[in-house]
Amino acid sequence: DADVTQTPRNRITKTGKRIMLECSQTKGHDRMYWYRQDPGLGLRLIYYSFDVKDINKGEISDGYSVSRQAQAKFSLSLESAIPNQTALYFCATSDAPRGGRFGHNEQFFGPGTRLTVL
């Protein structure tokens, strides 16, 4: 079974709709991340969370919100989807300890959600 899962894997929606992307992990990691991938731009960080009560904005948080329901679950919401939010979205986790020197810890990625906003 996959350690980091994302649902749905594919979603087509219309402009103005609210949509939620979900991420679950069985790795027991505290840190979770949401990225979006666009061709030619690589991966850019949307939000990250160190634990249930600690959520932080990333590079491109405008138009997005997140919820950390439990250690294992981290959801990304688009309150009112727009076409330029069409992208591939990835959830990732890291076992870096809170307050520790975490730079060397790798991130583990889910399979991605392909979102199309018409």
Added chain:
Amino acid sequence: AQSVTQLGSHVSVSEGALVLLRCNYSSSVPPYLFWYVQYPNQGLQLLLKYTTGATLVKGINGFEAEFKKSETSFHLTKPSAHMSDAAEYFCAVSRNTGNQFYFGTGTSLTVIP
């Protein structure tokens, strides 16, 4: 701020030829360096990473990378390309004092039979 530059958004090599994917970073303090691979319709998978110690790092599937501080580079190589190496490759940096990974824009590797 961190930045990562991957020269060449598309690289094509013949099967059996050397693979060289370039990555340069900008940082006043040597960062931690990573290479990830993304196969079609999949998430990213760690190939290798440099943290401290030996500057030549060996990873999975025969890949290796060398950290060169003087050149601020972390190029990825493989002596002999295989068809299964066709994928997107991302270089990334991280630091202890930061809170995130910074990814390059990616290099798509095509292997020609």
